[in-house]
Amino acid sequence: MEESAEISTETTTKDITELQGVKRDDNIVFVGKKGAMGYVLAVVTQFNNNAGQVTVKARGKLISRAVDVVEIVRNRFMPDSTIEDISISTEELTSEDGSLNKVSAIEITLKK
Amino acid sequence: MEESAEISTETTTKDITELQGVKRDDNIVFVGKKGAMGYVLAVVTQFNNNAGQVTVKARGKLISRAVDVVEIVRNRFMPDSTIEDISISTEELTSEDGSLNKVSAIEITLKK
Numbered sequence A, B: 001m002e003e004s005a006e007i008s009t010e011t012t013t014k015d016i017t018e019l020q021g022v023k024r025d026d027n028i029v030f031v032g033k034k035g036a037m038g039y040v041l042a043v044v045t046q047f048n049n050n051a052g053q054v055t056v057k058a059r060g061k062l063i064s065r066a067v068d069v070v071e072i073v074r075n076r077f078m079p080d081s082t083i084e085d086i087s088i089s090t091e092e093l094t095s096e097d098g099s100l101n102k103v104s105a106i107e108i109t110l111k112k
Helices: A016-020 A036-048 A060-077 B016-020 B036-048 B060-077
Strands: A028-030 A053-059 A082-094 A100-111 B028-030 B053-059 B082-094 B100-111
Touching: A028 A036, A036 A053, A036 A060, A053 A060, A053 A082, A060 A100, A060 B060, A060 B082, A060 B100, A082 B060, A082 B082, A100 B060, B028 B036, B036 B053, B036 B060, B053 B060, B053 B082, B060 B100
Parallel strands: A028 A053, B028 B053
Antiparallel strands: A053 A100, A082 A100, B053 B100, B082 B100
């Protein structure tokens, strides 16, 4: 995202449960409820598979875990990597009972 | 901070309890354990007192609340404000028993 100040107000229909596993599509790691080290491993694995950059995403209370993941990658495993971009936004999630909830989100892009 | 990718490894001796209130020194709002709206009010108050920019800081699990605070300020109270900078870092905190803990931190600077 070029403009980090831009707010996404698009309604996302992705199920919340999708956040609970480690996703590896398009060099994106969604941080869910597992321990931080699993997501750290996912990021490092993507870089080892020749990804030039990896984006770590999270929503709600998992935002702090996403920051932990990026900090652990940078401090412990890939000291030469740099933070390319950090953006925050508000997403509207449709929960299972159909109600609409606003939730904060973060995207942190790491570059090798 | 100019370089958002820079990691602060300075040992901070600030007591953790300092984070639990709303601080308003130097246009900084530390997000603690109170509800998000208290910190939203603190940010809006600083802007109304002619601050040109306000930095919202938080550590650990409170990082997600800091993002909530900024998003609420931007979406609900100050739609013309922009995010000037977001940086993440790792801080070393000395706890009461003298042990050293690493904790992630975030700083989000909002501009009127």
